[in-house]
Amino acid sequence: MSTRVPDTSIYFAVTEGIRAEANRLLSAGEVTAIVGYTTGRRTGSSQPIIVTDADDTARLCFSVTSVNNLAVYLTKAKKEIPKNGKIGIVVKGCDLKALVGLMGESQLKREELYLIGVPCVGVLASTVQPSTELTAETIAPKCRECDAHLPSGCDFLPDVALPPLPQLDGKYTAEIARLEALTPAERWVYWKEQFAKCIKCYACRQVCPFCFCEQCLCDRNKPQMVDTTPRPSGNTAWHIVRAMHLAGRCAGCAECERVCPMDIPLNLLNRKMAKELKELFDYEAGLEVNDKGPLTMFTEKDDQSFIK
Amino acid sequence: MNHTTQHSFEPKIIAFVCTWCTYAGADLAGTSRMQYPANVRVLKFPCTGRIDPVFILKAFQQGADGVLVSGCHPGDCHYIAGNFHARRRFAAFRKLLEFIGVDLNRLQFSWVSAAEGGKWVEVVTDLTEKVRAMGPMVEFKELALEEQWSGVIDTPELKEAYNAI
Numbered sequence: 001m002s003t004r005v006p007d008t009s010i011y012f013a014v015t016e017g018i019r020a021e022a023n024r025l026l027s028a029g030e031v032t033a034i035v036g037y038t039t040g041r042r043t044g045s046s047q048p049i050i051v052t053d054a055d056d057t058a059r060l061c062f063s064v065t066s067v068n069n070l071a072v073y074l075t076k077a078k079k080e081i082p083k084n085g086k087i088g089i090v091v092k093g094c095d096l097k098a099l100v101g102l103m104g105e106s107q108l109k110r111e112e113l114y115l116i117g118v119p120c121v122g123v124l125a126s127t128v129q130p131s132t133e134l135t136a137e138t139i140a141p142k143c144r145e146c147d148a149h150l151p152s153g154c155d156f157l158p159d160v161a162l163p164p165l166p167q168l169d170g171k172y173t174a175e176i177a178r179l180e181a182l183t184p185a186e187r188w189v190y191w192k193e194q195f196a197k198c199i200k201c202y203a204c205r206q207v208c209p210f211c212f213c214e215q216c217l218c219d220r221n222k223p224q225m226v227d228t229t230p231r232p233s234g235n236t237a238w239h240i241v242r243a244m245h246l247a248g249r250c251a252g253c254a255e256c257e258r259v260c261p262m263d264i265p266l267n268l269l270n271r272k273m274a275k276e277l278k279e280l281f282d283y284e285a286g287l288e289v290n291d292k293g294p295l296t297m298f299t300e301k302d303d304q305s306f307i308k
Numbered sequence: 309m310n311h312t313t314q315h316s317f318e319p320k321i322i323a324f325v326c327t328w329c330t331y332a333g334a335d336l337a338g339t340s341r342m343q344y345p346a347n348v349r350v351l352k353f354p355c356t357g358r359i360d361p362v363f364i365l366k367a368f369q370q371g372a373d374g375v376l377v378s379g380c381h382p383g384d385c386h387y388i389a390g391n392f393h394a395r396r397r398f399a400a401f402r403k404l405l406e407f408i409g410v411d412l413n414r415l416q417f418s419w420v421s422a423a424e425g426g427k428w429v430e431v432v433t434d435l436t437e438k439v440r441a442m443g444p445m446v447e448f449k450e451l452a453l454e455e456q457w458s459g460v461i462d463t464p465e466l467k468e469a470y471n472a473i
């Protein structure tokens with residue numbers, strides 16, 4: 001039988017494995033930098049780090065607070081990344097899906113990356129203190145319905161066996177089902193309240209590996225399709241556009257939701273779209289490198305029962 | 309159909325159509341002197357593939373009560389595959405709108421060729437009457453109104469001040 005609490009003891013061995021491999025890679029000159037996690041200032045916390053010197057590899061770690069999807073440091077936030085040579089990156093299963101998507105969209109090249117995979121039992125929700133223990137209550141919602149505890153296709157995986165994992169009910173799945181059962185008017189009331197909270201800080205956009213447009217449609221004013229001020233009408237438009245632009249691409253790393261200061265359940269929309277695209281076109285994002293996504297390809301037999 | 313009937317509500321219908329098929333179809337309806345509701349405002353695009361879902365959103369925000377998107381039948385696209393792409397995109401977009409809480413009865417998609425003036429009349433008439441029965445689309449308009457404190461005069465003090473003007 002499965003246990004109730006995820007066993008995080010493997011993270012010590014995972015940390016050791018990452019450090020040793022990073023040290024070997026940098027010493028041998030196989031990579032010019034490693035993007036990984038290091039301990040943060042608050043007890044138990046961790047934060048992203050870019051290591052370019054083999055002597056610094058002891059600073060790398062992996063823990064229940066290694067939540068960030070580091071993929072974003074390879075594309076949008078790559079200021080501190082050396083321009084030449086291979087880059088090593090520490091990836092959880094969920095982060096790997098984003099990398100796979102970015103490769104499909106020609107934003108990254110597999111041969112320029114060295115993937116250090118992490119056998120992962122889960123990370124903490126963003127709403128609890130970093131020193132909290134990982135339990136069925138404190139685990140991040142995305143980890144409850146994770147199907148990628150062991151990332152596949154990495155160049156290196158620490159030699160650690162995954163412990164038996166607890167069976168946790170999916171909060172996203174349940175919430176999507178709850179909303180689907182409501183009437184359109186009730187759903188409108190729900191989302192209206194959620195969107196009204198948005199302050200248009202665009203943290204969700206900034207952190208998203210797939211929001212890499214040089215100029216976002218929502219920032220343009222000639223023509224202005226989306227009102228830019230943080231008010232109900234423009235907010236609603238922003239959230240609809242955001243969900244639409246990520247449909248078929250988002251693999252659910254839920255970083256948007258983690259960074260949102262107003263606690264808007266952003267990933268719910270993305271996951272709903274992922275569910276619909278799976279039903280409509282049998283497509284799941286992040287599983288393999290595809291140069292066409294579900295909304296950039298078609299078949300002649302696609303459903304058109306909604307068209308007169 | 310008796311077009312002289314007086315209705316208490318005339319819905320605004322925005323039709324996004326492609327220039328090669330549906331626009332020509334609507335033109336045919338016109339030159340053949342077929343009658344259809346004057347509620348529809350036609351916006352011409354090169355192809356359904358050019359119709360961004362955000363246009364539909366914008367239409368609702370600007371006061372549309374119903375939206376029609378129409379183009380060439382599959383296989384007839386002037387740009388070969390534009391309507392195939394559009395078909396997928398709108399299949400997904402419908403699901404999103406539905407999840408947000410928009411009544412999909414206000415959004416119609418159709419294929420109308422240059423020879424189908426009759427079908428154009430039918431599609432436009434059906435949508436107009438359906439939306440007329442549903443009444444005005446208030447959701448997006450309300451959002452815009454909420455942004456202005458004076459949008460809805462709902463406090464007694466404001467009402468009094470307003471009536472005094």
Ligand code: SF4
Pocket residue numbers: 092093094095120121122123140142143144146147148149
């Ligand atoms: S979603 Fe899966 S791979 Fe990602 S942090 Fe949670 S358990 Fe780990």
Ligand code: SF4
Pocket residue numbers: 197198199200201202203204205256259260261262263264266
């Ligand atoms: S992070 Fe939250 S508050 Fe900021 S723009 Fe995104 S949804 Fe709005």
